[in-house]
Amino acid sequence: MAPALVWLTALMVVPCALVLALAFFRRGIYGGIEYTFTLENFGLVFDPLYAGIFLNSARIAGTAALIAVVIGYAAAYAIAAAPRRLQPVFLFFAVLPFWSNYLIRTYAWIVLLNREGLITQLLRWFGYTGEQPSMLYTEGAVIAGLVYNYLPFVILACYAPLSRLNPELAEASRDLGASALTTFRRVILPLTVPGIAAGAVFVFVLSIGNFVTPALLGGGRFQMIGNLVYDQFLTANDWPFGAALAMALIAIMLLVLMAQALAADRASGRAAEAKGDADG
């Protein structure tokens, strides 16, 4: 316990406290820090220009989370429906890209989406002769990059409740007269919501603060909060404002995580029961 506490204090609490403190100071004229107390930085966060970037980031992260959940849930469902002995194999392949570097995986998308990239070549090979599609440096490219990078988390998060679900529950629903679709909507989906929520929150929280993917796949044209914070610290040299933005970002993430934890806590009774029935 004690070593963990030291670890947490040194690497989490202290740095966060330093950044938080920084946010209450003024920016020096030549980029330094002027140690006089102010709330201006936080006021500036709500400036329409920056608030707009926050909203835009939330929208992109939300879209990425939604798409990742749809794809990830479908993949997890297919894996959970496969023969038991094959499931670990499929899971291994689903998580495999995760073992390579995040940057390399993102660069791979540049190769794919480039004007003369693999997708264009593939289209040409099928006889496409029109204009080269511009896919790179679009919002779509950023979302694709985010979805791709965080998909394994979603698959794992959705697989857990799906694999624990007693298959007789779906059979009971069918037996009582429900179609396959109704069975999914009324039995399978409600009992696996905790996994969906965990996966979605994960993608959202990691995406909203991401700055590598928007920089590489968005080409700097699509600024997200992460890029804004990065710029304040490294380009604009406005550390106090950067700190205030970072704090606002952390606050949003904490709120989302707390809401999810609260909802999961209420749902855990149900999940435990679903599992108990499967064991019984």
Next chain:
Amino acid sequence: MSEPRTLLAIDHVSKNFGRVTAVDGISLDIRENEFFALLGPSGCGKTTLLRMLAGFETPSDGRILLDGRDIARTPPNKRPVNLMFQSYALFPHMSVRANVSYGLEMERLPASEIRSRVDAILATTELVAFADRKPEQLSGGQKQRVALARALVKRPRLLLLDEPLGALDKKLRGAMQLELKRLQHEVGITFVIVTHDQEESLVMADRMAVLRDGKLLQCDTPHTIYEHPADRFVADFIGVMNFVPGKAATDGVMAGNGTRIAGKVPASLSPGASAVASVRPERIRLFPSDETANRTTGTVEALAYHGLDLQLHVRSALSPKPFLVRVTADAADRRPVSSGDQVELGWDAADVRIFAE
């Protein structure tokens, strides 16, 4: 009583899983309003057969006729058949009332009718007080009643029950056996129960089928199956049986020590073939009269008092296994025996059943 009408006809049904044949050409009829039991050891194919009746498996061959209509390929949500799962499979995120209403909602019945039918079945199954509880807040017996109510409220033509009492403790099981029979009479629905417990099917079933290795061995009333088992396996599986191995003769079986056990030899057994003579423990008398057709002496090895009767293990030269003899408490009082005593055993030729070994 009116002439029993066939409700469900299982017609040469087989099911293969790859190279494994789980059900092998079974044909049997289930009658309207009867309590029917599918009995057999685990792996005999009874669960696969039940799942084909429910619609979760499709027969590889054969027909399943419900009221004369082949339902072998009808999906489970389109047949008037309901299954009570062994695990009960109650929806954990729904209250007892929501669980029971679910099947009626699927029929798109008006809300008022759903409400009144659910209220009625909750009253029948004594669950009114638990209507708003979640399954996790119920005991095993209560969960079982919810599972039963959820299936019964649909008023199926046929109710399938997969080891319905398997998860209950022994005392509760006895009470629920009678309860299930009472309910079946009350609702007038045909019940098909799957069980590996021969005692359970003897107590509950009007008729029963004994299965082994995917094949039907015998289908009849519990009384007929108990008194006239079709073969050695059925004789051994249902109730308790004493076996004397030997060779078939014209009017009995010659035991290994040269003693002849008198009894009716089935026509299929040619003289000299390996055979086994069998007799139920309650048909054996202690200290028989001189006219008794079959007699032997032995040593009492063990006694077990069961309240109503006394069970003795008697070692005899006739059989490698000790004879199990069941004596009424009255008879035991009149002529007490104790461990180590020499006793004479006797039984009538009419009580002997002879099978191929």
